[in-house]
Amino acid sequence: MKMSQIVIIGGGQAGGAAALALRRHGATGPITLIGRETLPPYERPALSKGLLLGETPFDRLIVLSEAVAAEQAITLRLGTTVTAIDRAAQTVTTDAGDVLPYGTLILATGGRGRALPGLAPDGRDIFAIRTAADAEGIRARMARSRSLLVIGGGWLGLEVAASARKSGLDVTLVEAGPRLCGRVLPPVVSAILADLHTRRGVDLRLGDAPVSLTPADGGVSAHLASGAVLAADMAVVAVGLTVEDDLARAAGLATADGILTDPAGRTDDPAIFAIGDVARTPHPALGTAARLESWQMANLQAEAAARAILNLPVPSAETPWFWSDQYDLNLQILGLPDMAVQPIRRGSPETGRGSLLWLDPAERLCAVIALNAPRDIAMARRLIGTGLVIDRPRAADPAVPLKDAVFRAA
Ligand SMILES: Cc1cc2nc3c(=O)[nH]c(=O)nc-3n(C[C@H](O)[C@H](O)[C@H](O)COP(=O)(O)OP(=O)(O)OC[C@H]3O[C@@H](n4cnc5c(N)ncnc54)[C@H](O)[C@@H]3O)c2cc1C
Structure with a gap:
């Protein structure tokens, strides 16, 4: 045709x-x-x-x-x-x-990259992070910087902070909300990320926001709503899309x-x-x-x-999946966790190895956040949508493979 x-x-x-x-x-x-x-x-x-x-x-x-x-x-x-x-x-x-x-x-x-008034990237000391050109600019500037200010505590801000710490820069991260990734993560996982970044040496400033970001002394100067003034060699603005x-x-x-x-x-x-x-x-x-x-x-x-x-059949929707890598943490989200529902804790997500499992009202698995637990994601993919009812105590036990933590007909 x-x-x-x-x-x-x-x-x-x-x-x-x-x-x-x-x-x-x-x-x-x-x-x-x-x-x-x-x-x-x-x-x-x-x-x-x-x-x-x-x-x-x-x-x-x-x-x-x-x-x-x-x-x-x-x-x-x-x-x-x-x-x-x-x-x-x-x-x-x-x-x-x-x-x-x-x-x-x-x-x-x-x-x-969303632009905030007074925080316009200049591609010299202040960067957005959306394109390969942005990333190359950040990498080149990082190579001759000792300190970085990250504006935004969402996925991109956290990943840039982790990369900069791994590259030896001093990092301060400013997030306007009270916790990290507050729109998409339950408080328990936000706290795990805050703990991780703090342990890795990031100076986290939650609940504060820059009102201006200006070039100063070969670097940048940020005035925060709290009145604090921060100086760094460079800044990355990662405040959404x-x-x-x-x-x-x-x-x-x-x-x-x-x-x-x-x-x-x-x-x-x-x-x-x-x-x-x-x-x-x-x-x-x-x-x-x-x-x-x-x-x-x-x-x-x-x-x-x-x-x-092309008038071909369109496959039915897949369960949404997302990942982020920060330091040695691999975080994966399968499904869309309902923050109003208390998840099952499996393993030890607080210490960076385990999962949080969300069940729907019929006790079927509907979402997972896995921290360094990719096998849980692999098994959850096979469970979500099957209609199988989860056995809560077994699901909470990391010694039981997730695929076996279900009630099966005798
Ligand atoms: C730094 C970064 C890290 C990420 N990490 C992850 C991750 O770990 N896991 C994950 O699941 N997702 C991640 N994402 C998200 C994922 O990359 C995006 O969801 C994906 O790139 C979306 O692709 P897209 O083609 O829709 O949009 P884009 O990749 O934004 O492409 C759109 C293109 O259209 C062009 N364009 C716009 N308007 C016009 C026009 N009028 N004429 C011509 N061209 C135009 C733009 O210049 C751009 O090149 C990340 C995104 C970024 C920026």
């Missing part, structure tokens, strides 16, 4: 994965991917971990290299920004003034902090899909639509949209 052109806006992980999935599933027509960054589509997780530490070369992060794109007949237009979508004419306009027609359009525009849904909004698509889609990524325009961090998609595990900013969702949504575009 000859197909009309598929245009993908956004050359990040989701955009690159969608282009590859379309070809893998048999798309025969032209595919053009337009990306603002000059680099080919790549994965971001290592930017705050291995790449900052110089352990992971950039080449290992590439999702869709220029060579593979050429081989797969995927046209890459890198260093190019789409400035407008004309839904009636089915065209997109680029900042180079080109107008490209589309039969199907995929929006994979992700987001950019501003979703890049402006194009979609200007084109009249339904948006609400993200582009609204169905589970296959369809927007309210049948010719337009949205995937990855920019998409607000219904999740059965949550019972509502959400933007789950993760490596897993970028891949799954790319796959789902590619299949839907």
Whole structure:
């Protein structure tokens, strides 16, 4: 079947994965991917971990290299920004003034580091952490710095803090909320992370926020709401994501902090899909639509949209999964823990080896946070959704494999 052109806006992980999935599933027509960054589509997780530490070369992060794109007949237009979508004419306009027609359009525009007033990154002493260019800038500045100020106690701020401590820098981390990762973690896990970073020498300032961050004496100076003044050689601002849904909004698509889609990524325009961090998609595990900013969702949504575009069956939703690496801690989250529910403690999560297990009202496993316990995640993947009822005392016993901590019919 000859197909009309598929245009993908956004050359990040989701955009690159969608282009590859379309070809893998048999798309025969032209595919053009337009990306603002000059680099080919790549994965971001290592930017705050291995790449900052110089352990992971950039080449290992590439999702869709220029060579593979050429081989797969995927046209890459890198260093190019789409400035407008004309839904009636089915065209997109680029900042180079080109107008490209589309039969199907995929929006994979992700987001950019949230900017706070008075805390603008300058790429010299003050950095955001979203792109490979940001990470390379941070790494180069870290190499000639002795101290780092991290603004934001979410995943990225904590990973940057851990990487900087491992590189020998003095690190101060300022978080406006009362605890670390307060939006996504229960207090017990926030406390474990706070303890870990404090033991590793990070000066944690919780419940305080910078009101200004300015270059000073070859470094930076931060004035906090409490009146404290902090000085460091450099700063990284990691205070969340501003979703890049402006194009979609200007084109009249339904948006609400993200582009609204169905589970296959369809927007309210049948010719337009949205995937990855920019998409607000219904999740059965949550019972509502959400933007789950993760490596897993970028891949799954790319796959789902590619299949839907090619009229292939779309697989049912997978349990959301996320990981973070800080020092020697590997933390994984499977499912969406309900903070109002008391979890089962398995092993010793407080000392960095064990899991917290969440059961639904029918006593079935629905979410896990595992600290250096990847086997619990592997087994939980096989249990969640099976309908098996958990035997609480056995689930709490780390000597019992999680898969055996269930009531089975005699
Ligand atoms: C430092 C860091 C560490 C992370 N670590 C983890 C982790 O450990 N585990 C995990 O699960 N997830 C992690 N994530 C999250 C994960 O990387 C993201 O969920 C994923 O990158 C989302 O991919 P995306 O393609 O939707 O968006 P993005 O990767 O943001 O890509 C969007 C692309 O679109 C481009 N673009 C935007 N607007 C336009 C336009 N108008 N025209 C052309 N191009 C445009 C942007 O420049 C960008 O290149 C991390 C993210 C970061 C930044």
